[in-house]
Amino acid sequence: xxxxxxxxxxxxxxxxxxxxxxxxxxxxxxxxxxxxxxxxxxxxxxxxxxxxxxxxxxxxxxxxxxxxxxxxxxxxxxxxxxxxxxxxxxxxxxxxxxxxxxxxxxxxxxxxxxxxxxxxxxxxxxxxxxxxxxxxxxxxxxxxxxxxxxxxxxxxxxxxxxxxxxxxxxxxxxxxxxxxxxxxxxxxxxxxxxxxxxxxxxxxxxxxxxxxxxxxxxxxxxxxxxxxxxxxxxxxxxxxxxxxxxxxxxxxxxxxxxxxxxxxxxxxxxxxxxxxxxxxxxxxxxxxxxxxxxxxxxxxxxxxxxx
Ligand code: PPE
Numbered sequence: 280x281x282x283x284x285x286x287x288x289x290x291x292x293x294x295x296x297x298x299x300x301x302x303x304x305x306x307x308x309x310x311x312x313x314x315x316x317x318x319x320x321x322x323x324x325x326x327x328x329x330x331x332x333x334x335x336x337x338x339x340x341x342x343x344x345x346x347x348x349x350x351x352x353x354x355x356x357x358x359x360x361x362x363x364x365x366x367x368x369x370x371x372x373x374x375x376x377x378x379x380x381x382x383x384x385x386x387x388x389x390x391x392x393x394x395x396x397x398x399x400x401x402x403x404x405x406x407x408x409x410x411x412x413x414x415x416x417x418x419x420x421x422x423x424x425x426x427x428x429x430x431x432x433x434x435x436x437x438x439x440x441x442x443x444x445x446x447x448x449x450x451x452x453x454x455x456x457x458x459x460x461x462x463x464x465x466x467x468x469x470x471x472x473x474x475x476x477x478x479x480x481x482x483x484x485x486x487x488x489x490x491x492x493x494x495x496x497x498x499x500x501x502x503x504x505x506x507x508x509x510x511x512x513x514x515x516x517x518x519x520x521x522x523x524x525x526x527x528x529x530x531x532x533x534x535x536x537x538x539x540x541x542x543x544x545x546x547x548x549x550x551x552x553x554x555x556x557x558x559x560x561x562x563x564x565x566x567x568x569x570x571x572x573x574x575x576x577x578x579x580x581x582x583x584x585x586x
Contacts, residue, residue, distance in 0.1 A: 280404055283367040287359050287401040290351075292366050298400060305383035305395040310442030312382035313341035316476075316536040319364060319375040319403070319585065322573035326364060326371060327582040329571050331357055333499050334536075335379075337439065342381055344438035349381055350397055357583075363401050364585045376406035376537065382441075409476075409537035410460055415564075418544030418556050419460035419533075421474075423522055424450040428464040428472035431494040436472075439496060447475035461533065463525075463546070466494055471520040473498075477533035477541070480504065481525055482559045486514040500534040503581075507566045510577075513559060522547075530557025539571075540564045 286298035306312040317334040319326045335356050342349045351359070360377060380402075383395035408415045429436055429446045436443065450462035454475070463479060466472040471490050473479055478501040480489045487508050489501060508515045525531060529552045531543040540563055542556035551557075556564075570578040 281370075281406075283370040283402075283404055285363060285366045287363040289398055289400070290359075292363065295402075298402070300382075300398070301385035303388065304385050304398075305387065305392060306441065308388070309383075309390060309392065310440070310445070311345055311347065311392055312380055312441040313338060313345060313347060313439055314378060314380045314441065315341075315439060317360070317377040317379070318536050318571070319371075319377060320571045320573070321371070321373055321375075322582070322584075324573060324584060326368065326375065326585040327571075327573055328360060328364070328377065328585070329536075330499050330503070330581045331360060331583045335360075337497070337499070338379055338381065341438040341440060344435050345440050346393065347381055347383070347397055349399070351399060356399075356401075359399075359401055360403075361583065361585060363403055367403060368585065371403075371405055373405050373407070375403050377401065377403040406537070408541075409535070409539070410533075410541045414460060415539065415541050416556065418542035418551075418554075420458070420545040421461050421463050421531075421533075421543050421547075422454040422457050422459040423525075423547055424453060424462040424464045424475075426450045426453070426462075426464060428466050428494055430467040432467075436494045437492075437497055444476075451475040459545075461541075465522065469521065471522070471525070474533050474535070474538070477535035477538040479520070480532050480534065481520060481528035482530035482557060483524070483528050485559070486516055487559065487563075488516050488518060488520060490520050491517055498534065500536055500539070503567065503570070504534050504540065504563055507563055507570070511562060511566060513563075525551070528552070530560050532557070532560045532563075540567050
């Protein structure tokens with residue numbers, strides 16, 4: 280991990296190494312914390328955070344879902360991101376990944392969490408291609424997980440809460456143990472839900488298809504890709520996808536803040552399309568990177584420049 284000078288913690292900038300927490304912090308034991316993954320891109324006009332408002336709104340929505348009262352407003356949190364990136368500016372040579380975390384701190388034990396103190400931290404470090412430079416160019420190998428995505432009857436997928444990620448972590452571990460790069464999880468009805476940390480798309484006969492948000496995160500990158508598809512006049516449908524349909528798709532890819540747009544070249548030992556990044560996938564990637572790098576004025580409203 281590429282460290283930077285400061286981490287924002289409970290209203291102050293503290294040196295990276297000093298952003299620590301007590302071993303009896305409530306979240307560490309029971310997994311209730313909410314977080315975001317946001318990226319800032321090194322544009323020709325300097326570092327710019329992509330869709331800061333949307334990520335911060337989702338962070339607060341996640342907190343609301345799991346009954347954590349954020350001590351900071353949306354505006355205060357947005358300003359904290361900007362303050363942190365400004366303070367660390369000299370440490371960043373490339374794109375930056377930002378991780379705000381609202382967690383339950385030290386003071387009470389036992390499952391009941393409403394009396395635990397609420398702490399907030401924001402860290403930001405340089406992070407390259409999530410699924411590897413080779414993966415983002417030529418595509419990755421995916422395994423359909425033996426784990427079902429957290430069912431809505433048991434847990435709430437629209438909250439980006441730490442606890443939800445045990446399911447993702449086990450799926451990811453299994454995929455890698457079986458020689459793949461990433462896991463794709465089905466829902467409890469057998470339809471495609473999402474990747475361990477990404478949304479999923481296929482292309483069939485020129486139409487872009489992604490599953491509904493039934494029990495998944497409401498993804499910001501997915502929404503951006505849908506907007507781009509409209510711009511490029513690519514027909515789009517949001518509907519259920521089955522595993523056999525993936526095997527015969529022309530293209531498939533993952534989207535996420537960390538994963539950006541990562542092509543999928545193989546699923547369960549079947550090549551997808553030509554077994555490399557598909558044509559529509561590449562077009563969407565090109566348009567996406569132009570937007571996040573500040574080269575498409577239509578999308579300037581999504582960028583918060585740090586100067
Ligand atoms: N589904 C899940 C389960 C998920 O974790 C993410 C993001 C997405 C979909 C895509 O959402 P969005 O980033 O808004 O497009 N996963 C984050 C965590 C990755 C990690 O390893 O940590 C991310 O991409 O930042």
